[in-house]
Amino acid sequence: MPLGRSARRLSFERGLRVWLYLLGLPMIVLCWLVLREHSVEATLQTITLLGLAMAWIFAISVLMEQIIRPLQTLANVVAALREDDFSFRARGGRRDDAMGDLALEINRLAGTLQGQRASALEAMALVERVMRSMQSPVLAFDPGGRLKLLNAAAERTFGLRVQMALGHSAAQLKLERLLDVADDEVISLGSGQQAIRCVVKKTSFRLRGIPHTLLVLSDVSAALREEERLAWERLIRVLGHEINNSLTPIKSIAGSLRGRLAALNGASGDSVDFERGLEVIENRSESLNRFLQAYRQLMGLPAPRLAPVSLNALVQRVALLERRVAVTFAEMADVVLQVDADHIEQALINLIRNAADAALSPDAIDRATPRVEIEWEIIGAEVVIAVRDNGPGLTNASNLFVPFYTTKPGGTGIGLVLAQQIAQAHRGSVQLSNRMDGQTGCRADLRLPIAG
Structure with missing residues (x-):
């Protein structure tokens, strides 16, 4: 039966107080009979009985204070525990005492809950740190398809911000296809040369009793x-x-x-x-x-043997090898790279040769003198070496790095593939795109980490 108040039942304090008052009635009645038996004056009887009643009421008040105060203290401790405040403790508890045993057990309960709370917070902090350091995107959706969890890798992959994305539906964030994929399915993210392939691990978990969907994407492109x-x-x-x-x-x-x-x-x-x-x-x-x-x-390309290499000197050597067109490069700040000089030279030779072939192509829109330009810039921890031509540009970029594929008469189709393989062996990449500087032609970017 619930312990709430009812019209028929007094509170604990009132009930206890009433019973204590009633216990004093026989004593007062007995005292009145004794005074009457000894023919004590009525005034003195009244004064004696009133004094006795007042003394009894005072004794009951002191007794009630001794009973109620510890219970109120324990109630405050329990209320604090309910609010996740574990700083309160009951004092004066000792064994072989009903109230003391209760106080000690509540204190032990508070200590246990405090330890569990600290362990939960530490575990949550560890999970958050692991989530932030994970290179794999992690997302969680509720049954309504609203995003509830997003780590830093997922922010970078999908171009989202956690403050703006949480609580929005997958359709609003253009992530609805993630909810339709099966476990262990491989999907492509991005397009063109920037596309990556990920295997999706899909599972479910409950948060506050509500089922959620957890997605972990692992990059398997490499x-x-x-x-x-x-x-x-x-x-x-x-x-x-x-x-x-x-x-x-x-x-x-x-x-x-x-x-x-x-x-x-x-x-x-x-x-x-x-x-x-x-x-x-x-x-x-x-x-x-x-x-x-x-x-x-x-x-049969061997593993790179890294050594300090001056980028300026390397580009100068490679530029002199192409005699069909003018190869120019701007005076840039020198960069020392930890690379295999022979491999990077071969990659640049292939990129410059492709650029020269494009500049000399009869399909070139720009009928000016065929030319190839080289420059580089530092972006973050990478150096980006750009090889530009004034040829016809790219028409189909989907097969650029497919072995055997070539559009040039007499071509073998391995130049770009070899350059990409060399770049990837150095933890870099090769990317091709049409020029965006108002000129016709193609731009090949060789990205290499500055530190080996």
Whole structure:
């Protein structure tokens, strides 16, 4: 039965006080009978009985104070515990005493709750610190699809601010597709060369009894790129083996036949055509062999050996290697990088060669003198080396870093792939885009960390 007040039941204090008063009535009645038996005057009887009643009331008041005050103290302690205030304690408690035992047990309860509260706060602080330091985006949504949790990595990935995003629906934040993905599903975030692929871990948890959806996104782009590289390596190894088995005898036989034809007397028209055909076979075999060797070079790239390198000197050396177009670079503050100089030179050679090919392209809109420009700038902890041309620009950027893909006659399709692989081995990247400075052409950015 609830302990609330009712019309039929007195409060604890009033009930106790009434019973104590009633216990004093027999004493007063007995005293009155004794006084009457001894024929004490009425006035004196009245004074005696009033004094006795006043003394009894005073004694009850003192007794009630001794009973009620400890209970009020314990009530205040319990109320403080309910409000998560663990600083209050009951004093004067001792064992072998009902009220003292109660006070000690409440104090122990307060100490236990305080310890649990401190542990919960420490655990929450640890969770928040882990969430802030995690490189994987973490988000949580309530049953209505409203965002309830967002860590720093998710802010960077989705371009959100936690103060502005919390409480908004997934549709308002353009994150509704995250709620539709299945557990362990791989999704792409971003577009073009900036796109990353993430595997989504999806689970549920309860907060205050309400079910929520927790999403953790793990960037698997690097792992998938490595798997793609290994797949290309296996494919090229098989293709190289099979094609070389055919090219070697073809080239040898073509050379032998040409030698025997040269020894024949006379040179009829048929023998000349036959010799030309053999020469074409030999040349194409050699070209195809070089093509395969280039791919083997791509797949057999060794790990970089880092050493201090002056960026200014490196760019000067590379710029002198391109003779078809004018390669210029602005006087910039020198930067010392911890890189493999040979690898970075090769990456820049490929980027400059592509830029020169684009500048010399007959499709170039700008009919001015073909040119290639190089400059660099420091952005955060990276240096961005920009290679710009005045060619026709990019029309399809989706296949730029796919091996075997090329739009240039006689191209092998490994220049950009090799440059990207070198940059990634240095914890950097290569990005291509059309120029945004009012000029036609393409811009290739080689991003490298300044510290190794």
